[in-house]
Amino acid sequence: MIRWLSFLWLILFSSQATCTQLLILGDSLSAGYQMPIEQAWPSLLPDALKKHDRTVSVINGSVSGDTTGNALARLPKLLKQHAPEYVLIELGANDGLRGFTPSIPKKNLVRIIDLISQSGGKPILMQIRIPPNYGQRYSRLFSAIYTNISDIKQVPLIPFFLEQVIIRPEWMKDDGLHPNAKAQPWIADTVARQIAPLLM
Structure with a gap:
């Protein structure tokens, strides 16, 4: 019986050991805004x-309303x-919506990437874009941060999923910002x- 339990524990431990850990560091677009987290x-x-x-194994470390500075902290x-x-980094939308100078989220994102790398993790960055009503120049400068x-x-760098969602009104909340x-x-x-x- 003890040998059997030990064998089961070994299988369980081995399966957990081979399970890749992915942290999602994001804002409301990843936090399940106004919906059950599941x-x-x-x-x-x-x-x-x-x-x-x-x-x-996915750890959702996203918080609605977070800026790059909040997430960095x-x-x-x-x-x-x-x-x-x-670590998948989905951040910057709130910086842009608040009109932050692009150098601010850029500095924070670079620091976030450095901390992840120093911890032994591998960062993956998601492109973020902001609505065009903030002005073409600002929108262009903001988008260029990520590339x-x-x-x-x-x-x-992976594409911003919201660009393909926002064109389908039935997939968007009434606020026009959140899926x-x-x-x-x-x-x-x-x-x-x-x-x-x-994820190798």
């Missing part, structure tokens, strides 16, 4: 990644607590397809 795309991501033969504790192998950081820090529950499975599948090749 409906949010990060909660659906493990099953979506299984379709790509990736066994991943929270990051050391998250890294120490979870020691993720990968610039990706090039300088040699970090993978609703209907959009979450599509977002999970899309993100899974984009990051699966990066």
Whole structure:
């Protein structure tokens, strides 16, 4: 009986040891804004990644309303607590909506990436864009932050999922800023397809 229990424990431990840990560091777009957390795309991501033969444990470290500065302040504790192998960074929308000078989120994102790398994790950056009503020049400068950081820090950059969601009104909440529950499975599948090749 003891040998059998030891064998079961070994199997359980081995399966956990081979499960990749992915931390999602984001804002309301990833936090399940105004919906049960189990409906949010990060909660659906493990099953979506299984379709790509990736066994991943997802920690959703997203907080609605977070700026890059807020997330940077929270990051050391998250890294120490979870020691993720990968961190998907979905941040910057709130910086842009508040009209922050682009250099502010850029500096914070670079620091976030450095902290992740120093912890032994691998950062993945998501492109963020802001509505065009903030002015073409500001929107262009803001979007360029992400390609610039990706090039300088040699970090993978994946597309902004909201661009494909916002064109479908039935997938958006009445505020015009947040995807609703209907959009979450599509977002999970899309993100899974984009990051699966990066999770080695």
